[in-house]
Amino acid sequence: MLEFYKKQHLYPKVQFIVIAKNGEVTASDDNLFPLEPGSDIAEFHPFFESVIPLLADKNTQLSYYCIHIKDKICDVDCKTFEGKDPLIVIHDLTEHYESLQLVTQMRNETVIESEILSLQNTYLQEKEAFKRTFIANFSHELRNPLTGIFSFTEMLEKTHLSDEQYDLVEVVKSLCQDLNIMIEDILDLSKIEVGKFFTKDEVFDFDEMLDTVNFIYSTKARQKNLNFQIHRDEKIPQYIEGDQSRIKQLLANTIENAIKFTDEGQVDLYLKLNNKRANKVNIQFEITDTGIGIAKKDLNDIFTSFTQVHKDNKYPGSGLGLAIVKNLVTLMEGNISAESELGKGTSIRFNLKLKFPLHHREKQKKKTQESDILFNNPDKYSILLIEDNKISQIIVLKILASQGAFFLDIAENGAQAMERVEENDYDLILMDLRLPDISGYELAPLIRDLPEKKYAKTPIVALSGSMMGDGKNDYKKAGINDILQKPFQELQLLKQLKKFFK
Amino acid sequence: MTISKKIVLLGHFGVGKTSLVRRFVENTFSDNYKVTIGVHILKKEMDLPENQVNLIIWDIEGNEDITATRSSYLMGSHGFIYVFDTTRKSTFENLKRDLDHLKNNYNNVPIIVVGNKNDLITSAYLKENSSLFEQVDYFTSARTGKNVELIFEDLTKKMIS
Incomplete structure (x- = not known):
């Protein structure tokens, strides 16, 4: 019985071949491949053509693993002896190697796919970086001729013009200014995205800033028969350390937006002290309106560049305002969120981590002008x-x-x-x-x-x-x-x- | 006179070694990737003005670490073709180290360095990575057949010179 099993499982899987030094087959049991005595083993398979030159020396033993010979995958041992012909032993391990091939195939495919994905990702990132740099440079280049147009228009404005000509010049100036605002927005956004946007810390009078904001936006709101009000938490310090111009920009973009999308009712700015520790202060700014509101499905898009949720011509704009707000707030280590109900209004809420001077003495304002x-x-x-x-x-x-x-x-x-x-x-x-x-x-x-x-x-x-x-x-x-x-x-x-x- | 020369194709897995051999020996190409385990050995005769050379081409399994390649596969080699995939950085980022290893251990064996899958990259990409590709002899495409004959011809000439 044992011999039967050996015959079935072992014996037929090994072939012994004896060859002469020139590669001529002298004896073979033909268990795996039929080899005629006297035939050239190099003619049988090119593997042997490259091995035979290595069998010139006596007492050599060479082992080769996983060699594809015809339709089988084999390990091959080659031995040379003193005074005897070289022996070649072929072990058929096809089943074993084929199972290994499946595993290796899966593993390699996974690695290659992940490398390709990573390459595509890098490529996309590079493309995006190029686009941002291009936009930043291009916007910068656009500014120069625009400044020229604006300056010459101002010069033209001071010449002898009729009222009609003056009005036309004003239209050109107005368009230049619109274009300039748009370019400034794009530049700001590109600078933030490429990490070249820096904020500065300076002590400023928070109340004075709010007064200016109040004056400008109360006026603008009244133009649309709206009411604008600031609700200030009295616990917020009067003097704050931060980037005043950027805080103003945040408020300008959000309040302008609120007024733009509100046809009747109210726009409010709520200022709340979240916390105050040592010389640090966290202030929450919330701008609410009673405007047209935003559908839930669109709420996530309002902070995306060049995206306008309301595509109506009634509300023109570049779609950059809130994208800049989001990026600026993030840059200043704050958080921003929006809530809205269609037809009822919108609320944009952000908080900023700022500082305040513990002992601040107001400088005497220079009477320069x-x-x-x-x-x-x-x-x-x-x-x-x-x-x-x-x-x-x-x-x-x-x-x-x-x-x-x-x-x-x-x-x-x-x-x-x-x-x-x-x-x-x-x-x-x-x-x-x-x-x-x-x-x-x-x-x-x-x-x-x-x-x-x-x-x-x-x-x-x-x-x-x-x-x-x-x-x-x-x-x-x-x-x-x-x-x-x-x-x-x-x-x-x-x-x-x-x-x-x- | 007919002489036999053993060529071994080396490089990471999936770089297209088997495809290059198929293109050269059978003039065929397939997009389906089938992993090579162990070694496939093929033969192609090359006629040169003075000799006929039997190229015994060992298409071995890919390996990220060339030092882990079975030495029995490399024994008795007359020439190496080191293949990498131009689209996958991991396949050529250790090119210098691998070439040094081959030169140190197989001093007199000529090596041809080949950047394959050239049809998938742009000239701008090539320019951007030019410093990484300084040691490349040929950019090939097994898909289009570009430069495939040339690498074997060039290596054969180097082997018999």
Whole structure:
């Protein structure tokens, strides 16, 4: 019985071959491969052709593993003797090696796939980095000609232009500014993404910053008949150490967005002290609105670059504002989240880890500019600006914000202006002479002739782009007190106002 | 005169050693990867002006560590073709070390260094990695057949010179 099993399992799997030194087969048991005595073993398989030269020396023993010979996978032992012909023993281990092949195949495929995936990932990352650098460089290059266009437009603005030409120049300036904002946004975003965006730490008056924010966005909100309010946690220190301009940018982007997507109701900024330890302070900023809201499925996309959840032309924009906010907050080691309900409003909440000085003495403000000291009235003057040009609106807004002494409303045309003057009482009216629906010369008498003559003595200052015409008699006849030539400097406007607010 | 020369193809697994041999010996190519275990030995005659050379080509299993290659496979070799995959960095990042090992242990055996799968990379990629590819003799593609004959011809000339 034992011999039977040996015959079945062992014997047929081994072949003994005796060869001459030149490779001629002298004897073979042909258990695996038939080999004719006298045939050249090198002709049988090239393996032997490369082995025979190595069998020239006596008492040599060579072992080869896993050799594919015909349809079998074998181990081969070769032995030489003194005075005898070399012996070749072939062991058929096909089954064993085939099972090994399956395992190796699976293992190698896994390794290769993971290497290819890693390569693809690296390739994508490199491509993304290239894209970011390209955008950053390209945006930077775009800025130079744009600055040129803007400067030359400003020079053109100061030449003798008719009112119509002046308005056209203002449109070019306005478009340049829009483009510049977009490029600045792209640059900021690229810098953040490539790690070249740095924030600076400086001690600043948090309340003063909030006053400016309040002035600008209350004004902007009122333009849309919205109410903007800041709710400040009194426990937040007055002086904060951080990057004021970037905090302002965060607030500007989120509040602008809230106002843009709100048609009626309220925009609020809530400031809450999360915690305060040693000289560290964690402040939560929450901007809520009663606007159109965002669908749940879109909520995750609002912080993605170039993504606009509301694709309606009514709400134009580059889709970069909130992406910059998200990146800036992350850069400043904060967290950001959003909640929204379609048709009810949105809430953007972020917190910032900042510092505050433990003993801060306010530096005496340098009186370097005459404009710094023009207004220090305790009660704010209420001004109506009637101006359709966005740039002029922003210029007036910023000049007045710097004083902290005014309350500003903006009307973009004659009809809006009439609504505002009827509803409110203004201390002074700044009015562009060329409005979309009416000229300033026609509008001023309408304001003067309102029932009860409430604006009979209110100063009306016209803003005119024209260096020609607009003679003194024309505006005096229309009931306009004075004319301020555009483009005007900060000081020119403030002096003009000072003249009437003595 | 007919002479026999043993050539061994070395390199990591999956770099295309078997595909290069198939392309050279049978002029065929398959996209399906089948792992080589042990060694496949094929023969091809090459006619040179003065000699006919029987190339005994040992297509051995791939190995990440060349020092772990079975010495019996390399014994009696007349030439080496070191193959790597140009798309997989892991297959050529130790190229210098592997070549040093071969030169130290098989001093007089000529070596041809081949970057395979050339059809899958761009010239920009080649330029970017030029410092890593300084020691490469040929970039080949078993799929297209590019430079495949050339590497065997070149090595054969080196072996009989």
